Amino acid sequence: MQKVTEQQIAAMAPNAAAASNGKKISVKGGFVRLECSADDTFYLGECTGSGKSNYITTVDFIEPDTPVCRCSCPSRQFPCKHGLGLLYEIAAGKTFGTCEIPEDILKKRAKKAGKKEGEEAAPLTEEEAAKKKAAAAKSSKAARAKKLKKQLEGLDLAEKLMRDLMRAGLGTMGGAALKTYEQLSKQLGDYYLPGPQRLLNGLILEIAAFQKDGNESHYDSATAVLEKFWTLVRKSKQYLSDKLERGDEAPDDNELYEELGGVWKLSELEALGKTLSNAELMQLSFWCVYDEARKEFIDAGAWADLADGTIYVTYNYRPIKALKYVKQEDSVFGVAQIASAACYPGQGNLRVRWNSTQFRDIAPEDIRALRGMAASSLAAETKNVKNILKNALADPVYIRLVSFSEIGRIGDSFVLKNATGETVALGDAPGIEPSADRLSLLPDERLLKDQVLLGAFYYDVAERRLKLQPLSILTEDKVIRLLY
Secondary structure (H helix, E strand, C coil): CCCCCHHHHHHHCCCHHHHHHHHHHHHCCCEEEEEEECCCCEEEEEECCCCCCCEEEEEECCCCCCCEEEECCCCCCCCCHHHHHHHHHHHCCCCCEEECCCHHHHHHHHHHCCCECCECCCCCCHHHHHHHHHHHHHHHHHHHHHHHHHHHHHHHHHHHHHHHHHHHCHHHHCCCHHHHHHHHHHHHHHCCCHHHHHHHHHHHHHHHHHHHHCCCHHHHHHHHHHHHHHHHHHHHHHHHHHHHHHCCCCCCCCCHHHHCCCCCCHHHHHHCCCEEEEEEEEEEEEEEEEECCCCEEEEEEEEEECCCCCEEEEEEEEEHHHCCCCCCCCCCCCEEEEEEEEECCCCCCCEEECCCCEEECCCHHHHHHHHHCCECCHHHHHHHHHHHHCCCCCCCEEEEEEEEEEEEEECCEEEEECCCCCEEEECCCCCCCCCHHHHHHCCCHHHHEEEEEEEEEEEECCCCEEEEEEEEEECCCCEEECCC
């Protein structure tokens, strides 16, 4: 019988409600017939429902890491609650009878494998394959070169915009001038520059917010955005010019590729050697925010590598215009066992992505191992964080595991102190859900003494100092999430 965990089922579910409803179907005995194929790759269940006829639900394990659920119910969710319910039946070790694999499933498998009615397509000769590959490569190279030249034109426009703005001052962006900058933002999109376009949108939003409430903090934020915009434009012009001069139009491991708006394919990252192999990652925190400049929801997760305590991040971008097509991610309460993951270029907490994984339950020794990898010196961490955050193109936060002897209040704010008496103020970083005040809601004061904190270091522009946002607390045998 296939091995399926509740953690895997929760990861496959389109939302928490669907997973919960699927489990209820299983627990309440909603399936009146359970069968599986002799080769253990196909499972079928007949489930009672609200319709006149029972629903026929199947799970195809021809690719064990990515099972496919199908159901005769009218639900638009995928997998539906009946498919999830059948997975819960498998996870529970229910008894299944034996059945044949239906013809339509075999055809679907053949089609997915690039076959037609079970027969191999006529193969190309070596000469035909070589010509086809060469033609595709030539066409792709020409298209990439054309795009780079167009991007350079757009960067020239952005540079002129920035120079004029810095001469005139941010105050000149207000009023009717905002309309002009909005038009310029749209033009950057025409030049294949979604990265700079988002930054300009962010700048416009901060100035518009200042006009509305007069809060000086918007000017501080606008200045930070302007600095990143200028750095990106200046470095990108040199980067693209060098690539065109070398005749090297392909994506490389320079972080500017993604900052300009490039979208990585897993195969491209793997070809560059940006991989993480045979890793066990444990999610310690999860949050969801809306980025107005991007017009996207962002589901973010912080994952600790059980081998060395390195913190990686995952991002799932859900554009407003495509919400019904992009599944929202959810918290993962388990250890992901990953054969191969792709790492994105950059500094700080590297973003990782993978196609398939197996999950296991968290063991107490996993948490104890991570506690032993936490940073003990705030001075050393602060120095490391400052070196990372001073790069204008780096993420504005750096997440680390930090040991502490006590977390307490000074005035209205929480402060973390380590065993040697070093301290750091706690707060809420931009771009992450607030969590600092949740420390006051913890049911046991012992959680604030002699533990390990997963925290996000960031620079507080208003107070002009480094702070730490609390994300989770690791005790000897538990992970207490402040964001989940």
